[in-house]
Amino acid sequence: MNKIKLVLGKLTFPNKAYQIFGINTINFLNKVSQDILKNKKYSKYSDLISFAFYIRKKNLIKISKKYQNKDRIMGRGIAYHIPPSNVPLNFAYSLVFGLLSGNNNIVRLPSKNFIQIKILCKIFYKFLKKKKYLEFYKRICLIKYDRSDEISSELSKKADVRLIWGGDETISQFKKYSTSPRCIDLNFADRYSISIINLNKLSKISDNNLKNIANRFYNDSYIMDQKGCSSPQAVIWVGSDKKKIKEKFYDTLSEIAKKKYDNDLPVTNNKIASLSMAAIKSEVDFVSSYKNFNLVRIKLKKISKDIEKIHPHFGTFVEININSISLIDKIISKKLQTISYYGIDKKKIYNLILKCGTLGVDRVVPIGRALDMNIEWDGYDIIRTLSRIIGN
């Protein structure tokens, strides 16, 4: 039988929950943040640094302001976190949400030994053994185990809330385990994301600004090989077709990728393989082209919701040109998670979403912010879903 390996803490918890955004929690997380930021060795891990900034006291207080009734909102009990195996720090954000919402936490760490995870565990350990942070020693349990129905099902029984990251397959696996009647699941399913760019605006900006936008777009897409659920797979150009400005954008992007993206032989092999599979499988017709294979453009022959089915990753962008932003309802579907935009009024996008009543679109952010983790994710206010409000 598989065994649970305790990395930190214990699997037994005090039978209680805590107020959301408790000051102890904020102070504790701030301590962790400071410890990461003061160590110069960690500065090369950009994801760790972003995480440290996210859990700074200043930022957490700012986030907490949104919750007017926090004096009568508290955790649900035990949160069981199942993060994806491929994103190093997803587990850390999940845990932070669990703490901020006033819960005790069981976190199954990814099987892969990411260095960022090791660093964080070390820091947690350092603080948790101190008497001052005894509360958090009791509220945090980090574990590892090889895939096991027995263990997952046992832990599911304990949980008052489960955060199931890792997509459709993981979710359907966990739906098989029985949970307590009041247990709530946050399911983070397979999603699809796009960028919307105003062509007219893009054609009027300076080369430097264009480079800046391309750079931000690069960060959203190429990091994580375009496999993050919020990495844009498609570019929706809005406005009358301007071939030259599109070329310029892609050329700039390709130049950036040439410098920063390691498209070695394994990546190239996987990319041509997935592009080939898409070409064979796709119901909608398309033509692909590239100047440099680090950036492949896929032009759809007609507007279709099926764009969500074409996502070869590794720097491959499906593109459609629409004359007016109001036509996006012909593209968006239930599966769409993040719209990242440039040169378009955010309010206009919200209005359109409400007007067309789509079941998709859970997030609208400027280009460059697509991968930023947030408590509003996949349509959930994670803090509120993980917590219990005492009515009045």
Added chain:
Amino acid sequence: MLNYKKIFSLKPFELNQKDKESWFLNNQIKLSTYHYKKCEQYRKISNRIFKNINNCRASHELPFLHVKSFKRFNLKSVKSNQLSKMLESSGTSNQIASRINIDRRTSLLQSKALLSIFSDIIKKKITFFFLEKPTSLSQLKVLSAKYAAIRGFSQLSLESSYMLDNENNLQLDKLYNFLDKYPQEKFVIFGFTGQIWSQLIEKLKKKKIQISKNNGILIHGGGWKKLQNQSVDRDFFNKNINNILGIKKIYNYYGMVEQTGSVFLECQYGFFHTSVFSEIYIRDHNLNLASDREKGLIQILSLLPLSYPGHNILTEDLGLIIGSDDCKCGRKGKYFLVAGRVPGTEKRGCSDVNE
């Protein structure tokens, strides 16, 4: 259609690269057009990723299929009722195997090409010993890569027998009998490289058996992957074949179940050679053609596949072209080395199988 009579009238290794290219292109265009018409998946991939076949000015511009396509899709260019066999790659346990649809015509072409490529080595039909468990080939509907190769070589055999029993024990009586009776006679032992080592050489070593010098020929293929972690290289392997089996003539080949027949024969200098039936390109990380001696992804082309679109395949093997026409062995055309498999990429992203 291709003029196979003409193709098979050529000596396999006597065409200069320069003379070969336009001739080969011409044939590949015909073959690509044929598959474009007959196979929907090949047509889709051609239209969506590559330029028009008729606008291609060199064979490397023609549409190719990634080798993974044969794992995910059932690809064929003839009607199902014309198919006679299915060939299957020897994927490891958690991998999906490639499935190759063969009809009688393609099967015949494969045998003829193999015959031609080995014609310098095996001039007339001779006795074969296959290092494999016995089976009745004609009754199998699905052939593994090993049996596909054995079936091909069977066409060159006067008589053949298997060297393993059903429990994988060595059965050498027939080989000994043959050597007793005809000590001067040529014969062939064929097996996959890894098995020749583990099932034959290592077992004989253990039993302290050494077979005396003979006129045997060892033909092996399938790659060195399994032997790499035992640090068995070509020299060490060959030396052991000399010592233990008493065989001097050793021929390795590079080939894939997707292109059975048009294999790449290794010469005495350790290089693999293209034949008139085949061509090779090496692709760099931008999918451009790599320079000579630059390592990249191996793409192989064949003139044989008719029942399935396997005439132009990007493999997941790494290799490098050494040169053309000037190998010391005298064979014309390109010659190259194989450098293992391309490693997988790191898994990234939010979606996973919760491993």
